[in-house]
Amino acid sequence: MSQPPAALAYRVDNCTIGRTMAILGERWTLVVAREVFNGVRRFDDMRVRTAIPRQVLTDRLRLLVEHDILRRVPYQEPGQRQRFEYRLTAKGLDLYPVLVAIADWGNRYLADPEGPPIEFGHRDCGAVVHARMECDHGHTLDDPRDVLPRPGPGARRNLDAATG
Amino acid sequence: MSQPPAALAYRVDNCTIGRTMAILGERWTLVVAREVFNGVRRFDDMRVRTAIPRQVLTDRLRLLVEHDILRRVPYQEPGQRQRFEYRLTAKGLDLYPVLVAIADWGNRYLADPEGPPIEFGHRDCGAVVHARMECDHGHTLDDPRDVLPRPGPGARRNLDAATG
Numbered sequence: 001m002s003q004p005p006a007a008l009a010y011r012v013d014n015c016t017i018g019r020t021m022a023i024l025g026e027r028w029t030l031v032v033a034r035e036v037f038n039g040v041r042r043f044d045d046m047r048v049r050t051a052i053p054r055q056v057l058t059d060r061l062r063l064l065v066e067h068d069i070l071r072r073v074p075y076q077e078p079g080q081r082q083r084f085e086y087r088l089t090a091k092g093l094d095l096y097p098v099l100v101a102i103a104d105w106g107n108r109y110l111a112d113p114e115g116p117p118i119e120f121g122h123r124d125c126g127a128v129v130h131a132r133m134e135c136d137h138g139h140t141l142d143d144p145r146d147v148l149p150r151p152g153p154g155a156r157r158n159l160d161a162a163t164g
Numbered sequence: 165m166s167q168p169p170a171a172l173a174y175r176v177d178n179c180t181i182g183r184t185m186a187i188l189g190e191r192w193t194l195v196v197a198r199e200v201f202n203g204v205r206r207f208d209d210m211r212v213r214t215a216i217p218r219q220v221l222t223d224r225l226r227l228l229v230e231h232d233i234l235r236r237v238p239y240q241e242p243g244q245r246q247r248f249e250y251r252l253t254a255k256g257l258d259l260y261p262v263l264v265a266i267a268d269w270g271n272r273y274l275a276d277p278e279g280p281p282i283e284f285g286h287r288d289c290g291a292v293v294h295a296r297m298e299c300d301h302g303h304t305l306d307d308p309r310d311v312l313p314r315p316g317p318g319a320r321r322n323l324d325a326a327t328g
Binding site (some may be wrong): 008022024096109152154 | 179199209266275279280283284285292301317
């Protein structure tokens with residue numbers, strides 16, 4: 001009989017990937033964040049661009065504000081009532097590596113032949129920006145097989161686990 | 165009146181972030197992928213660890229196989245019928261930077277005080293692995309404000325856009 005994987009001996013209820021995906025893993029949430037990253041900050045503009053149903057867009061924006069990823073900023077056009085636009089917080093801006101990593105993967109596997117409609121440039125030199133894996137010793141990891149998942153500082157033994 | 169954002173002049177229907185999130189943005193999909201990255205390959209093991217409802221887990225695994233992120237490999241324990249376990253394809257392994265970027269963000273903002281239960285180590289030197297943004301000229305981007313979204317090679321003008 002084969003050896004059970006070591007991960008079975010640990011609990012997942014404090015997993016930060018799971019917690020992050022509980023926010024970002026709703027169908028449209030990261031697409032809404034993409035709009036704001038891209039400078040599209042107003043409800044009606046997002047709705048026209050993305051065709052997300054009004055109620056869903058309202059819910060996703062509320063979720064992102066609740067989690068302090070977006071903040072609401074009032075604005076008023078001449079002759080109209082006060083409205084709100086959405087800006088990224090520091091916590092929201094820190095999602096940039098996630099967005100770039102997702103775009104890299106999508107561009108590799110899901111792009112139309114002419115390429116993606118958005119790219120990310122380095123503000124200083126203009127070159128295209130990608131997500132890379134790097135270890136704390138400064139090594140770049142180009143091969144995903146060089147990454148080894150292992151129990152972290154918050155790993156908790158699973159007392160129920162049949163660990164063989 | 166303020167200037168409308170430049171992004172409004174472009175269509176989003178070929179956006180690779182949107183297409184990627186159509187796969188990964190289902191509530192549990194990346195959590196299922198996390199299990200396989202972590203060596204947990206069998207349906208019953210995933211179910212016990214994650215508490216994902218049986219039908220949802222079945223659907224998510226099917227979605228990941230359909231998109232060639234996981235592949236099914238038959239196995240048979242003595243005295244039992246043949247079953248399947250799930251392994252990452254090359255396309256699935258290429259999601260590693262996405263997973264690491266999500267873990268970095270989650271660890272920063274959503275971890276319990278003792279830290280995350282999983283970490284990613286560099287197989288060669290053992291140091292912890294993070295996702296970094298780097299441009300094609302080799303500059304590391306530590307500040308998200310150094311990233312500038314812009315129309316990519318597949319950008320299509322939106323003929324309906326009110327571009328001011």
